[in-house]
Amino acid sequence: MNELQQMLKRQAQWQKDRACLTWAEKIRMVEAVQKSIRQLRARVAPKGPEDDRRHEH
Amino acid sequence: MKELAQLLIEMRVAGVIQDYALFGAVAQIRYTEPVATLDADVLVAVPSSKGLDQLGEIYEFCAQRGWRAEGEAIRVGAWPTQFIPAFSPLTREAMEQAETADFEGLSLRVVRADHLAVIALSVGRAKDFARILSLLESSSVDREAIAKLAARHGLSEAWQKFRKKFLDE
Numbered sequence: 001m002n003e004l005q006q007m008l009k010r011q012a013q014w015q016k017d018r019a020c021l022t023w024a025e026k027i028r029m030v031e032a033v034q035k036s037i038r039q040l041r042a043r044v045a046p047k048g049p050e051d052d053r054r055h056e057h
Numbered sequence: 058m059k060e061l062a063q064l065l066i067e068m069r070v071a072g073v074i075q076d077y078a079l080f081g082a083v084a085q086i087r088y089t090e091p092v093a094t095l096d097a098d099v100l101v102a103v104p105s106s107k108g109l110d111q112l113g114e115i116y117e118f119c120a121q122r123g124w125r126a127e128g129e130a131i132r133v134g135a136w137p138t139q140f141i142p143a144f145s146p147l148t149r150e151a152m153e154q155a156e157t158a159d160f161e162g163l164s165l166r167v168v169r170a171d172h173l174a175v176i177a178l179s180v181g182r183a184k185d186f187a188r189i190l191s192l193l194e195s196s197s198v199d200r201e202a203i204a205k206l207a208a209r210h211g212l213s214e215a216w217q218k219f220r221k222k223f224l225d226e
Contacts, residue, residue, distance in 0.1 A: 015090055016090060018090045018091060019088075019089050019090045019195050021091075022159050023086065023087040023158055023160065023167075024058075024159075024160050024191060026086045026087075026090075026091040027058045027083070027086060027091075027160070029091045030086065030091050030092070030093060031058070031135050033136060034093075037093060037095060038095065049207055052132055
């Protein structure tokens with residue numbers, strides 16, 4: 001197994017290990033990223049008909 | 058989430074709901090790696106006297122506590138929360154047989170992994186199929202349990218299709 005494969009394997013294991021955290025800990029992790037997701041969604045979502053028309057020109 | 062746990066306890070005590078259980082991604086997170094989600098989904102049973110307006114009293118109860126409607130949901134703390142009446146035999150059973158989990162000292166009822174998988178199977182979007190795979194990978198449910206539950210709720214064909222497509226059988 002080359003170095004890259006080992007790194008990917010370690011990364012997958014690291015992510016899987018998070019399943020063992022308590023439910024409350026995992027929920028807190030999700031709450032921590034919610035704000036960023038909302039901001040990102042607000043940035044990419046069209047703001048309304050006027051905004052759409054502006055993009056057409 | 059603590060605000061939601063507290064609200065659900067109060068709703069039950071006040072008789073606004075008879076029973077409830079969290080499902081969807083928030084429930085999934087109990088069994089798997091955390092997944093990004095913005096919403097909380099709650100199955101509810103309301104007293105039979107409520108008739109067609111099953112959710113009216115829930116909205117009113119939330120508003121009295123400062124939790125406002127936001128689209129199809131009610132924003133409770135950080136969580137836009139959808140209250141969904143347990144309308145089908147599958148969702149009713151999932152709610153009735155839910156487990157009680159501890160959330161920072163408060164009790165929260167959460168749908169079991171097998172019910173979660175079969176509800177996902179019944180909905181059938183890509184993210185629902187991903188949920189089933191994630192639950193299987195975490196060993197919180199096995200194929201036999203899903204097959205059995207799916208058969209009881211008329212979803213054997215959907216389960217066969219899922220197995221063929223995603224489990225290479």
